[in-house]
Amino acid sequence: MKKASYFQSIIIFAIVLLTIVCFLQSGFFAEAVTESSAPAGNPQTHEPASGDDSTGGLVPCNNKCTLCHFLIGLQNIFKYLMGLLFVATMFFVTVNGTLMMVSLGSKKIVGQVKTALGLCLKGFLLFFICWVIITGILKTLGYKQIGNWWQFECDTTQAEPPPAPPTPPAPTPTEKKCNSIGGICRIWHPTMEGQTKCEDGEQPREDYKCPNSGEICCTEKINGECADVAAMTQKVINNYMTTQFGLPYGGNVHCWSTTNAAYTLSGLPSIGNLRWKPWDGDRSSIQPGDVMQTSRHTFLVLYNGATSSAIPGGLIGVNPDGLTYNIKRAQREGTPLRIIHIADVVCTNK
Amino acid sequence: MSLKKIFIVTGIVVALAFLAIVFFISPQKEKIVLQEQNENQENAMPAALPSETESSGNLENVEKARKIFENISRETVSDKTKKEGSKRIDFKNQKGSPIPLSDFEKALGVEVYPKLREYLSNGYQVFYCPGMGEKKELGVFLQYNMEKIYVGFTYEVLEMMTGWENTILPNLHTVLFPGIDFSEDNLNQKIEFRDGKYRYAEIYLPGGDKGSINYDAIEYGIIVAVSPSCLDKVHPYYESVESN
Numbered sequence: 017m018k019k020a021s022y023f024q025s026i027i028i029f030a031i032v033l034l035t036i037v038c039f040l041q042s043g044f045f046a047e048a049v050t051e052s053s054a055p056a057g058n059p060q061t062h063e064p065a066s067g068d069d070s071t072g073g074l075v076p077c078n079n080k081c082t083l084c085h086f087l088i089g090l091q092n093i094f095k096y097l098m099g100l101l102f103v104a105t106m107f108f109v110t111v112n113g114t115l116m117m118v119s120l121g122s123k124k125i126v127g128q129v130k131t132a133l134g135l136c137l138k139g140f141l142l143f144f145i146c147w148v149i150i151t152g153i154l155k156t157l158g159y160k161q162i163g164n165w166w167q168f169e170c171d172t173t174q175a176e177p178p179p180a181p182p183t184p185p186a187p188t189p190t191e192k193k194c195n196s197i198g199g200i201c202r203i204w205h206p207t208m209e210g211q212t213k214c215e216d217g218e219q220p221r222e223d224y225k226c227p228n229s230g231e232i233c234c235t236e237k238i239n240g241e242c243a244d245v246a247a248m249t250q251k252v253i254n255n256y257m258t259t260q261f262g263l264p265y266g267g268n269v270h271c272w273s274t275t276n277a278a279y280t281l282s283g284l285p286s287i288g289n290l291r292w293k294p295w296d297g298d299r300s301s302i303q304p305g306d307v308m309q310t311s312r313h314t315f316l317v318l319y320n321g322a323t324s325s326a327i328p329g330g331l332i333g334v335n336p337d338g339l340t341y342n343i344k345r346a347q348r349e350g351t352p353l354r355i356i357h358i359a360d361v362v363c364t365n366k
Numbered sequence: 367m368s369l370k371k372i373f374i375v376t377g378i379v380v381a382l383a384f385l386a387i388v389f390f391i392s393p394q395k396e397k398i399v400l401q402e403q404n405e406n407q408e409n410a411m412p413a414a415l416p417s418e419t420e421s422s423g424n425l426e427n428v429e430k431a432r433k434i435f436e437n438i439s440r441e442t443v444s445d446k447t448k449k450e451g452s453k454r455i456d457f458k459n460q461k462g463s464p465i466p467l468s469d470f471e472k473a474l475g476v477e478v479y480p481k482l483r484e485y486l487s488n489g490y491q492v493f494y495c496p497g498m499g500e501k502k503e504l505g506v507f508l509q510y511n512m513e514k515i516y517v518g519f520t521y522e523v524l525e526m527m528t529g530w531e532n533t534i535l536p537n538l539h540t541v542l543f544p545g546i547d548f549s550e551d552n553l554n555q556k557i558e559f560r561d562g563k564y565r566y567a568e569i570y571l572p573g574g575d576k577g578s579i580n581y582d583a584i585e586y587g588i589i590v591a592v593s594p595s596c597l598d599k600v601h602p603y604y605e606s607v608e609s610n
């Protein structure tokens with residue numbers, strides 16, 4: 017009886033020890049995976065257990081949990097159990113082997129050791145057979161990478177807008193800045209009452225703020241009926257940044273499609289149905305929201321001289337110096353530039 | 367346990383172990399073969415170029431880059447390349463990760479002009495166009511880090527390139543003219559770049575032959591090649607163009 021209780025306490029102690037070891041191992045493993053994960057800013061395909069919201073636990077998320085995190089959780093549990101199985105098997109084989117050596121031929125202990133070893137091997141064999149069966153089925157079905165069938169890649173990001181590029185920031189509705197719509201801030205003071213606030217060909221836009229007090233925002237006069245051009249420009253650019261920016265170039269995603277999407281998603285007609293005008297060569301006539309085209313390339317004009325960009329083999333993005341580059345490129349290629357002014361489109365639509 | 371049972375169990379265990387080994391090894395092999403195929407594959411368009419995050423200074427990367435370039439120099443020009451007009455090669459290591467530009471530089475003794483280097487990402491490709499006979503006209507594409515581009519960069523990069531012109535031959539000769547053994551005098555010859563369709567300079571190769579270096583600063587990077595016709599051929603792969 018004494019020997020039996022001694023044996024049981026060893027087993028209980030071993031199980032507790034193993035659980036602690038495996039939890040430590042799991043934590044260390046999760047940490048290692050997190051460290052090796054791709055940094056933010058890279059294409060958002062994650063290895064499991066990576067991501068900003070990672071907790072290092074079995075389900076690696078706090079608040080921004082997606083279905084992918086759930087799957088990663090299942091995968092981590094599987095990995096954890098697999099680790100536990102190997103460690104437990106090795107441990108019990110060692111413990112039982114040692115017990116057998118020190119049993120001094122005691123039939124009872126030898127019998128218990130044999131039972132324990134048998135159970136150990138049965139458990140391990142069961143796992144092994146299951147693993148072979150699954151691998152075999154996958155192989156038969158034609159899966160190629162079956163060496164790690166329990167691992168998968170999925171997108172842990174939620175359907176959030178892609179990160180905005182460093183420049184140029186699109187103004188939010190609460191921050192209507194004069195320069196965001198290509199306006200000029202002109203000095204005006206109440207004592208100048210009666211004088212025109214802006215110069216000829218310009219119109220005041222009091223809903224857009226200037227950096228200094230005593231200044232008023234002046235934009236090119238378009239048409240009294242087309243005051244919402246700035247809002248539409250903002251909408252088009254926001255749509256480009258939120259739906260097209262970051263898409264991988266190729267197939268149906270290219271310079272024309274992404275520019276067109278920014279227009280159509282804003283409720284404007286397709287750029288294929290709009291009237292292109294030859295660009296007059298006056299750079300100041302190009303406004304954010306306009307679309308330009310050479311014989312081979314189409315781009316959306318963004319703020320501060322930036323344009324949409326589509327890197328072959330890369331991602332849809334923003335070229336901060338795109339306007340200068342594309343004008344130069346058209347000159348180099350000897351092809352005329354055409355333009356669609358967003359102001360014309362909005363006014364025509366009205 | 368009877369001897370019969372022991373034999374049966376041993377047989378099953380051996381069979382299972384054999385199956386496990388086969389299933390474990392064969393996918394690994396397929397993976398390696400796929401990787402090699404990808405490396406040798408002619409890219410329909412430039413592959414996704416490496417990010418800034420790769421660690422550099424890896425000896426394995428340096429060795430791998432050297433091997434990839436040796437393969438480029440040795441391989442025969444395929445009919446597909448002849449038909450397409452050029453072949454563009456990504457440099458990836460055993461794991462399939464892009465080899466950083468700094469490792470590529472170390473591998474081939476290349477030195478990119480430091481001022482320009484500041485504005486480059488780790489994205490680059492070596493390309494070649496079929497030349498006379500079975501010769502290859504080589505070139506290299508260096509991709510900008512678009513996050514570092516600023517208003518006015520289009521013009522300033524041209525100044526940077528002008529600054530590189532004096533040393534571009536010694537800096538890039540191992541990539542542009544891999545089979546040619548340049549002497550010190552050959553490498554330090556005075557070369558004068560001129561404006562043409564692309565910026566170009568004629569150079570004297572050992573043995574009295576003439577060659578040229580041509581480059582173009584495009585929207586996403588710099589292309590350098592040994593012939594203007596090769597620049598023409600690779601342009602569509604590196605510039606945004608309308609989809610057909």
